[in-house]
Amino acid sequence: MTNPVTDWTRVAIEGETIDGRRISRQEIIDCAETFSVETLKPRLFVEHLRGVTLDSAFNALGDMVDAKWQEDEVQIGGSPKKVAALYARIEALPPLIEANKQGKKLYTSIEIKANLGGSGRSGLIGLGVTDSPAVLCNQAMRFSALYPKDVSIAAPHEMQFSIAEPAPTADQQEITGMLGEMKKFFSTLAGGKSDDPAPVATPPAPTPRPSPAPASPPTAPGQPSTPETEAFSAAMTGMGGVMEKAFSAITAQLEKSDARMAALEQRLEREPDEKKFSRRPLSTGGRAGGDFVY
Template structure:
């Protein structure tokens, strides 16, 4: 299972409405996080689906949390919340295609078991945000007491296993399309009912053609990924603390 490197998810700072996430709250979230007590999930736009195949199902889990002081840049001296993520294949695909690359934390200011701040979840969004400004915002979505930070960029740049993922999909398609003619080696169809048998054979041919077309489209997609993603990998190969970029 994939796990990201450390990435900045939030920085102490004032919110748009005058409230703020304090240095103490950042430290409390880092010290108290325990996935065995409450595992923070990753949600699309902070929305929670109720069905396992919902568009708004969980897109992964926060596997680790720590707090550290930013050493350079405009936010030098600020305390930042770093997270490690275990993303789902759906989230990996989104980020590889430049979608939902911003992070926004969800914080409960007074978690029942600790009495302090606790990281309840992460949202992924396309909403633009100034990177590293420390400006936060609140949302009343889901739980009114939960705090939502302003989105920060989360780029899974070095997807080293990308080719393996594509190869697996290609293998699946090849298995589906490589099935030999089911009539080969068998007795001839019963001539007393040819319309039904011919229709079944025609349906099988159509299915095989549909899969062949799907395989061709997948090849185009694979070529596109090879052309466009590789340069991005090189560009994002190094991590930048100010830009919250990671190698994945």
């Protein structure tokens, strides 16, 4: 299934930034004209922070899939001004979609590389999602619907989903059969009728009357031996086996959880004391290694 893609979203304009830096008109034009997913597909990260492990909280949240620039008239300081504006379309992964629904990290922050690939022109190498953009007149990302990236945005529409019922497992089928046998047994004891249709009786053929059999001692009270009781006993025995399997599975899961908790406790014990080391300062934008972050 294709991931959601934004409509054209303004991610930067030429001119002064909030923190006093400046994006030139040529940088805006270069970023649009040098963009190609075959050359480099800029990825989105929370506040430009890159995770290094698969389970990091700072893994990529999406990709920039298209770019363009155009002349826009914007309001700056209460006056209209014509500027070169950079637009992008962004393909989002599920975590970014969920954050967008909650009104979080709605804006983008661009990363510009001067002299990209020795071309003499600037280019985009990444984006950050933020709630504090440094560039004026940024637009919030909006995800309208699921659609292919080469199709124009359509109006939002309601999507219908159907979920297939999973096939019953062997244990579920076994339990269902045993419950049916138990129901028949208790129905017989109560003098009721079984839910199964009674077979049509066939009149027996006449047979000679046998000689009277010698009297046998009566069955002890409270210990009937009938097909129903035998079926009930078998059902209860089978039920016990299924319950034993279930409890064994639960016990195994608890043992795994205990092992993971013990490993986590050992890992935390190995963590250095916060008072004995210093962390990297927060990324607040600016120039780093020849790259500009706006």
